[in-house]
Amino acid sequence: MASLYYIPNWFFTTSIIFEIIFAVVTGLVAILSFKVYNLCKQREFQLFGLGFTFISLSYIIWSLINLFLLDQLNEALKVLSFNEFVSLGALGIYFYMLLFIVGLVTLNYTTLKEKNKSIYIIILLTSLVAIITSFNKGFTFQILSSILLAFLLIHFANQVKRNKNAKSLLVFIAFLSLLVSHIIFIFSTSQYVYYVAGHIFELIAYMLILARLYLIIK
């Protein structure tokens, strides 16, 4: 099996805190989207909420697995063998990858305003099969998520062009940071500095989204 990520020891706990923050922010977007759906009953809001729910779940799984592994590392009496430890870590990351991709595909499908469900299923199955059958799953995941984020970024760029306001620009910069973070993550299979940098860009992205959410509900 090819390596997934190099994570520096000193950053492991911080990265778990980051992942919990990402889970909370994406969860908040999902909740607000479902709230808007309940008010206007427009299908796009339900799909958008669903997309962010998958992304939030992906971060929850990733942080829970990392918390468990951290606990195992700190325990004097180890319950897991080294192989079990590595396998559990890899399993957690695979679930994170699959859920994150489902979330991004759902968001892209929403922004395309396409009603044909077959298109959604084709993109979803192609993406998932590509990751599952890939030798280097981490690398394939980051490439795929970067492509999906790039398409989302085009959508938000069009919104900036159309609305010409700071609110739309904020969301655009947030998704640009998210794209940059995933491009940086592509290199995290070789050097840990990229893993740290990727997380920092991801944090910037979600802080901007949180700021936008605050302005919406204020």
Add this chain to the structure above:
Amino acid sequence: MNRKRNKLEIIRDILQVINSKNNKIKPTHILYKSNLSHQMMEEYLKELITKEFIIETRLKTGKTYSITEKGHEYLKKYSLIAEFTESFGLE
């Protein structure tokens, strides 16, 4: 020149028209005030009934429309809907 209204804005306009007429209005009045074609207005009214935003009452003199609680809630929270829609480009 005014930009084209999106679907959420049209729904808000229709609900506001109904609300402004003491919550009881004939389709012809909606047609005048909402600035829609007859066919478009029929489609929107049908959708609003399905979503339970308005109710249709059939009288001897014709049909009238009234807003439901859900319709009022839509008007009350419209700024939240519009802000969210604009932020993520979901209209």
